Amino acid sequence: xxxxxxxxxxxxxxxxxxxxxxxxxxxxxxxxxxxxxxxxxxxxxxxxxxxxxxxxxxxxxxxxxxxxxxxxxxxxxxxxxxxxxxxxxxxxxxxxxxxxxxxxxxxxxxxxxxxxxxxxxxxxxxxxxxxxxxxxxxxxxxxxxxxxxxxxxxxxxxxxxxxxxxxxxxxxxxxxxxxxxxxxxxxxxxxxxxxxxxxxxxxxxxxxxxxxxxxxxxxxxxxxxxxxxxxxxxxxxxxxxxxxxxxxxxxxxxxxxxxxxxxxxxxxxxxxxxxxxxxxxxxxxxxxxxxxxxxxxxxxxxxxxxxxxxxxxxxxxxxxxxxxxxxxxxx
Numbered sequence: 114x115x116x117x118x119x120x121x122x123x124x125x126x127x128x129x130x131x132x133x134x135x136x137x138x139x140x141x142x143x144x145x146x147x148x149x150x151x152x153x154x155x156x157x158x159x160x161x162x163x164x165x166x167x168x169x170x171x172x173x174x175x176x177x178x179x180x181x182x183x184x185x186x187x188x189x190x191x192x193x194x195x196x197x198x199x200x201x202x203x204x205x206x207x208x209x210x211x212x213x214x215x216x217x218x219x220x221x222x223x224x225x226x227x228x229x230x231x232x233x234x235x236x237x238x239x240x241x242x243x244x245x246x247x248x249x250x251x252x253x254x255x256x257x258x259x260x261x262x263x264x265x266x267x268x269x270x271x272x273x274x275x276x277x278x279x280x281x282x283x284x285x286x287x288x289x290x291x292x293x294x295x296x297x298x299x300x301x302x303x304x305x306x307x308x309x310x311x312x313x314x315x316x317x318x319x320x321x322x323x324x325x326x327x328x329x330x331x332x333x334x335x336x337x338x339x340x341x342x343x344x345x346x347x348x349x350x351x352x353x354x355x356x357x358x359x360x361x362x363x364x365x366x367x368x369x370x371x372x373x374x375x376x377x378x379x380x381x382x383x384x385x386x387x388x389x390x391x392x393x394x395x396x397x398x399x400x401x402x403x404x405x406x407x408x409x410x411x412x413x414x415x416x417x418x419x420x421x422x423x424x425x426x427x428x429x430x431x432x433x434x435x436x437x438x439x440x441x442x443x444x
Contacts (some may be wrong), residue, residue, distance in 0.1 A: 124377060124378070124379040125350055125376075125377045125378050125379055125384075125387055126379045127384060129350070129387075130384055130387050130390055130391065133350070133353060133354075133391050133395070134245060134390070134391060134395050136354070137353055137354065137357050137391055137395055137396050138395050138396075139151070139395070139396050139397050140250075140251050140252045140395075140397075141251070141252070142397075145251070147250075147251050147397070148240065148250075148251075148265060148266045148267070148270035149240070149270050149271055149274060149397075149399075150240055150250055150251070150396065150397020150398060150399065151360070151361065151362050151363065151396065151397050151398045151399060152271060152274040152275070152362050152363065152399055153362075154317050154318040154360050154361070154362045155274070155276070155277040155318035155320075155362045156318060159277050159278060159317075159318040160276055160277050162278065163276075163277045163278040163279075163422045163423070164422055166278065166420055166421050166422050166443075166444070167421075167422050167443050167444065168418075168444060169444060170443070170444075171412065171443070171444045172441055172442075172443055173408050173409050173412065173441070173442045173443075173444070174405070174439055174440070174441060175235065175322070175365075175404045175405050175406060175409060175425070175439075175440040175441070175442060176234065176235040176404075176405060176438065176439040176440060177234050177235050177328075177403060177405050178234075179199045179201075179227065179229065179233070179234050179437065180198070180199055180201065181198050181199065181200070181201070182198070183198040183199060183233060183234050183337075184198075184234070184331070184337040184340045184341050184369065184403060185197050185198045185230075185233050185337075185341055186198050186337060187331070187336065187337025187338045187339060187340045187341050187343075188338045188339070189338065189339055189340070189341050189342045189343040195230060196230045196232060196233055196341070197229070197230065197233065198229065198233060199227055199228065199229035199233055199234065200227070200228040200229065201225060201226075201227050202225060202226045202227075202228070203223065203224070203225050203226075204224040204225055204226055205222060205223050205224045206223050207223055209223075210222065210223070229437075231430070231433055231434070231435040231436055231437060232402070232435040232437075233437070234403055234437055235401070235402075235403045235404055235405065235437065235438055235439070235440065236401065236402060236403065236435050236436060236437050236438060237268070237271070237275065237363075237365075237399060237400070237401045237425075237427045237435060237436050237438055238393060238399070238400050238401070238402065238434075238435050239263065239266060239267065239268040239271075239399075239427070239433060239434040239435050239436065240266040240393055240394070240397055240399070241257070241258050241263035241265065241266040241267060241268075241434040242393055242434040242435055243386075243389045243390065243392075243393040243394050244394055245390055245391075245394040245395055248394060249265065249266060249394050250265075250266050250393065250394050250395075250397045251265075251266070251397065253265040253266065258434060261432065262431065262432020262433065262434075263432045263433065263434050264432065266434075267430075267431055267432045267433060267434075268427045268428070268429070268430060268433040268434065268435065268436045269427075269429040269430060269431045269432070269433070271399070271426065271427045271436075272426055272427065272429040273426065274362075274399075274426060274427075275320065275363060275399070275423070275424070275425045275426045275427065275438075275440070276423065276424050276425070276426065277318055277319070277320055277362065277422075277423060278318065278319050278320065278420060278421075278422070278423065279319070279320045279321075279322060279420065279421045279422065279423030279442055280308075280313055280314075280315050280319050280320070280321050280322065280419060280420050281311075281322045281324060281406065281409055281410060281413050281419045281420075281421075281442075282304060282307045282308060282311070282313075282315075282321065282322070282323050282324070282419070283307070283311070283324045283406075283410045283413065283414065283419070284299060284303065284307055284323060284324060284325060284326075285324055285325055285326035285410075286324070286410055286414055287306070287307040287310055287311070290326070291326055291329065291330070291333075292325060292326030292327055292329055292330040292346070293325045293326060293327070293346035294346060295327075295339075295343075295344035295345055295346060295374070296344055296345075296346070296373065296374070296375060297325075297346035297347075297373065298346075298347070298348075298349040298373040298377065299323070299325075299346065299347060299348050299349055299352065299373070300349045300351055300352065301349075301351055301352055301354070301355040304352065304355060311413075311419045312417075312419075313418075313419040313420055315359050315361065316359055316360065317359070317360035317361075317362075318360065318361075318362050319359070319361055319362060320361075320362055320363045320364075320365075320423045320425075321356075321359075321361050321363070321364045321365075322364075322365050322366070322404060322406055322409070323348070323364070323365070323366040323367075323371075324366070324367055324406040324407075324409075324410050325345075325346040325347070325366060325367055325368055326367070326407075327340070327345055327346060327367055327368050328340075328367040328368075328403075328405065328406070328407065329407055340368075340369055341369050342369060342370070343369075343374065344374050344375055345368045345369060345370065345373065345374040346368065346373060347366065347368055347370065347371055347372045347373035347374060347388075348366075348371055348372050348373060348388060349372075349373055349377065349388075350372075350377050350387055350388055350391075352388075353388065353391050353392060353396065356392075356396070356398060357396060361398065362399070363398070363399040363400065363401065364398065364399075364400050364401070365400065365401025365402065365404045365440075366401075366402065366404060366406075367403070367404055367405065367406045367407075368402065368403075369402060369403060370386065370389075370402060371388065371389075371392075371400055371402060372386060372387075372388035372389065373388075376388075401425075401438070401440070404440065409421075409442050412444060413444075416444065418444070421442045421443060421444045422442070422443040422444075423440065423441070423442055423443075424440070424441045424443065425438050425439070425440030425441060426438070
């Protein structure tokens with residue numbers, strides 16, 4: 114199968130972004146002190162129903178490995194500022210034990226340390242990650258995020274969220290291609306058509322996963338070049354209204370930044386990442402990036418079932434604006 118043909122996205126202006134901000138603003142919807150936005154859509158009853166989707170007990174991890182070979186090492190025209198692949202160090206090893214180095218308890222053991230940006234691999238973006246003007250989600254002042262972390266919308270508020278019904282829309286398989294072409298803008302009609310062909314619905318409280326196949330393209334090329342911050346298939350700006358109407362709790366894709374790149378802006382890089390501007394600070398929609406969806410797509414296609422129980426809470430790092438995660442689909 115070849116890559117899909119590119120669909121040219123509509124060019125946006127700042128007026129389009131401002132209009133969407135007014136139309137889709139969810140500030141105050143869950144109270145003036147809310148920190149989790151659309152994650153509120155998932156109820157305890159939804160989680161109970163999601164548990165009934167477990168039919169064979171198969172567990173599939175949707176995370177890529179956290180190691181030195183991750184996607185942040187790929188070359189790109191627009192390298193993400195400050196992000197690098199995980200650095201794994203041993204604090205104490207088997208060689209230390211063999212040579213007689215023991216800790217104060219006299220135990221022969223190993224310990225290690227991991228250093229990496231919170232968004233280096235598979236991760237959730239927190240609601241303090243992106244600002245709209247001088248504000249963050251729910252109208253909080255962007256200065257609530259300072260050098261000590263996020264004093265509003267810290268990722269720790271989601272520690273008991275990101276659990277419920279998961280839905281996969283496998284767009285690459287639906288279009289009978291190995292991967293969607295860079296710059297391919299995924300619109301509402303395509304999302305609806307894919308859901309219909311898979312005999313699955315997307316609704317309130319769901320955790321939605323979009324497979325474009327871009328990650329598999331990188332593996333085939335044995336290179337992450339172009340992946341971090343480069344051109345990519347992704348969601349069109351119009352899908353924000355679709356997601357708002359569906360009352361989706363969270364969305365994640367197998368790409369670096371979920372939305373289509375090059376962006377749909379009328380002037381290059383202005384506004385940059387316009388979908389993000391509305392998704393996170395205006396709608397309060399939790400989004401995930403760099404999710405590994407190939408195995409899930411294969412199994413869902415074999416089973417002819419694209420819904421499952423999903424479990425993938427963020428790490429409760431106080432004041433963090435993003436979190437690594439090992440998300441799990443249970444079928």
